[in-house]
Amino acid sequence: MTQDPLLTGLAALAVEPPESLLERIAARWVRVPAPIGEVTVACTDQGVAYVHAGEGFAQAFRERFGRPLLPAARPPAGLLPALRTGRLSGLRLDLRGLSPFQRAVLDAAREIPRGEVRPYAWIAARVGSPRAVRAVGTALGRNPVPLLVPCHRVTRSDGMVGDYVFGAPAKERLLLEEGVDLDRLRALAGKRVFYLASDTTGVVCFPTCHNARRITAAHRHGFRSLAQARAAGYRPCRTCRPAQDVPA
DNA sequence: CGCATGGCCCTTA
DNA sequence: TTAAGGGCCATGC
Numbered sequence: 001m002t003q004d005p006l007l008t009g010l011a012a013l014a015v016e017p018p019e020s021l022l023e024r025i026a027a028r029w030v031r032v033p034a035p036i037g038e039v040t041v042a043c044t045d046q047g048v049a050y051v052h053a054g055e056g057f058a059q060a061f062r063e064r065f066g067r068p069l070l071p072a073a074r075p076p077a078g079l080l081p082a083l084r085t086g087r088l089s090g091l092r093l094d095l096r097g098l099s100p101f102q103r104a105v106l107d108a109a110r111e112i113p114r115g116e117v118r119p120y121a122w123i124a125a126r127v128g129s130p131r132a133v134r135a136v137g138t139a140l141g142r143n144p145v146p147l148l149v150p151c152h153r154v155t156r157s158d159g160m161v162g163d164y165v166f167g168a169p170a171k172e173r174l175l176l177e178e179g180v181d182l183d184r185l186r187a188l189a190g191k192r193v194f195y196l197a198s199d200t201t202g203v204v205c206f207p208t209c210h211n212a213r214r215i216t217a218a219h220r221h222g223f224r225s226l227a228q229a230r231a232a233g234y235r236p237c238r239t240c241r242p243a244q245d246v247p248a
Numbered sequence: 249c250g251c252a253t254g255g256c257c258c259t260t261a
Numbered sequence: 262t263t264a265a266g267g268g269c270c271a272t273g274c
Contacts, residue, residue, distance in 0.1 A: 099258080099259080101257090101258065101259090102258090102259090119269090119270090120268080120269055120270080121269075121270065124257090124269090124270095129256095129257070129258090131255085131256050131257065131270095132256070132257040132258070133256075133257080133269045133270055134255090134256065134257065134258080134266090134267055134268090134269050134270085135256080135257040135258040135259080135267085135269095136257090136258095136268090136269075137267060137268040137269055138257090138258065138259070138266090138267050138268075138269095139258080139259090139268095140268060141267075141268045142259090151268085154268080155268095156268085156269065156270085157269075157270060157271090158269090158270080161268095162268055162269080163267095163268030163269095164268065165268075168268085171268090190249095192249085
């Protein structure tokens, strides 16, 4: 056994890193209420890194981030309203470690307003990889910060709600709470209607676009595809962007 | 019109 | 390095 102060110092360091270092690299966790029930949220010095529902938070966090965890005294400012509304308003996210593709997908999902939905294919086109539809699903499935990045607003092109990191039922509940009329969407899908157009404006929208909701019945026309709407003389809405100009 | 089936892109094991 | 498979989509009966 050596008495060398350097070695004992190092040994102590291995067991207990100095507080300042730990402070810097550790994530802090809190349990907070969310629309789907209680969730556990982990934050780094850069922002919110992880939102987890159900059991097994610590293990899942370790496997995914491999960073030490400490309890937080209180939730960061703005977290609770952000979880409730999906509006971050200044709350920062720590998305380091995500691939550029994943980040682009999450950024696109954040463009979907509360109360509206967009297809997976829309995200794919939005990020410039129109055929990467399945990859979009995978990326959203690995969204580390659900609710804050509203991946639940991404639904299937055939009108089904699709899957969700917290389970499809939770996705449905969230969308209903946000005011999405799922029954109506299902009814439209049953008629193979995935776009709504107005013959007063000449614009065609996704059914949940706030512009589409104001079309009166007399002027409303449903379309199965964008091509058909265009053939009928409608141009894609600039708000919901059912067609995005994909650079060739 | 409901179902099956390739296809496609990205990530992970 | 490669191969497999996923929160999908368009097509073809």
